[in-house]
Amino acid sequence: MPPLAEEREHTSNEHDRASRHVLLTRIAGLLSVPLLPAVEAAQAADRAVFLVPGDTIEVTPGHGLGALSPSRILGGILPAMFVGTKAIAHGLVDPAAACPPEWSHWMAEETSDCVLRGYTAFTRNDAFRAGRLLLTHGPARLKDVCGKAGLSQAVVRNEAELAAALALEDPDSLARCGLVLEQDLVDVITYSVGSAQLRGERISYWGQQNLTKD
Template sequence: MGSYDGLLLLPGTVRHMDHERTVQRLLGEKLAKLLGCPFLGPHQAGTQIRGHHYFLPEDTMVGDVAALGIDGPEDFFGGQVEHAFLATKAISHPSLDAPRHLPMGWSERFAQQVESVTLQGFSVFDLEDAAEAGQRLLHDGPIRLK
């Protein structure tokens, strides 16, 4: 754990409810105290970050975060993934056998590992694939769509 110039909140891409933002702020204040650095509040998009900061993202960070000055997992409290879909439940179900579209970075590996503890389902990224998946699932009874 390095010495930090301050702790910054990283606002997410989705507008969160006020109570969620309050909890995030309180968590940021407590983390800053534990780290022995000032709590600086939310980072303003478009402003340059100078110095070495600790970050508390509202959402899982996606892609390369080095531009923020994040050198590794020791510089933030939260998650970071290479592709946005990895931060969702989509990874818990396999794709169809011959999908029309899969996002870059897609892997069936996790879905295979958790198959015995998840409900039957598919992750699809195309309307025609969704229709096919729905038909296949309806064959076995009622379904739940997300």
């Protein structure tokens, strides 16, 4: 088994860093391999290491990361960053709305009957139109699809609050990752489900999330 390396962090989230340190230490011990200093994903593709990235890796044509096969990475490789987020759970506000070339209209149609009322938008204008439709049913929640642990979310109750929240969105990030707008819920129970594979072994899980004070 090759030595273990983590992808170099690009976040200032202390909780994420602490959690990753524990995870990396345990994986290195489980595999009985040394833990190397952090590297860029592109460097890991050219080295004999097992990579634990901080997030799903986006691989565009000609990127050169295809050498990171499932046997050499604990994580996933996607053609566009939004594909690995909650953005794919909702459809666009209308068929003419802006979206990346990798967007699947079929996916949104297939999930429409098992998700909350909501939309995914890739521009401020489309997000505003989607938000106005949602506000006719009550408060709406805006979710940064790259946010974690309930962070980077906002609840809006009228068009003025919607416009103010959207003014804070970066257009470039919005075009690349998207923004989810959903009906707002209170007193919710959130369940998690997932699966991970390491050295030929797979573990799957499901459970109920709990809220804590920040």
